[in-house]
Amino acid sequence: MAERMIDVHYVTFDCARPYELATFWSEATGWELHPETAKDDDEVLVQGSVNLLFIKVPEGKTVKNRVHVDVTGTDGTTREQEVERLLTLGATISADHRNPDGSGWVTMLDPEGNEFCVCRADYERN
Known part of the structure; x- marks a missing residue:
């Protein structure tokens, strides 16, 4: 089948x-x-x-999204660089889940309050 x-x-x-x-x-x-x-x-x-x-x-929008997107940098940009870039575009930080060892993510809100997460790209983990 x-x-x-x-x-x-x-x-x-x-x-x-x-x-x-x-x-x-x-x-x-x-x-x-x-x-x-x-x-x-x-x-x-x-x-x-x-x-x-x-x-x-x-x-x-009245409650947390049931579905959201996770994004990463491309072309060598880091999670931190992407967070800063997205802030300049109008996003805001909702929660910071970054850990001292470099793991974790940042939960951000787009201009209408939709949650999305900025994670490390695979190339940042090596």
Whole structure:
């Protein structure tokens, strides 16, 4: 019997301001906004190795996300460098779980309060 598999088509974020939040994530990841994006769109797509879809909803975020993304640096950047860069883009630190031995992660919030974690890249562990 053949094994069944799925592809993740989008990771979707409910939000108040799709264009602004998609712009944050586009700058954070280096991925492009869909070329037909307009600032007043109710749905905005960021195209990358995983597509991120931002959809306008009327209700605000009230509790911790049930799903979140974990991110790492690329091209030799460290976890600390990425935390600092993301702060300049508008993220905030929610909780710092870094340990003296270099392990751990930093839980951050995007501009609409969605949690995500910044972890060490594999190349930082060697």
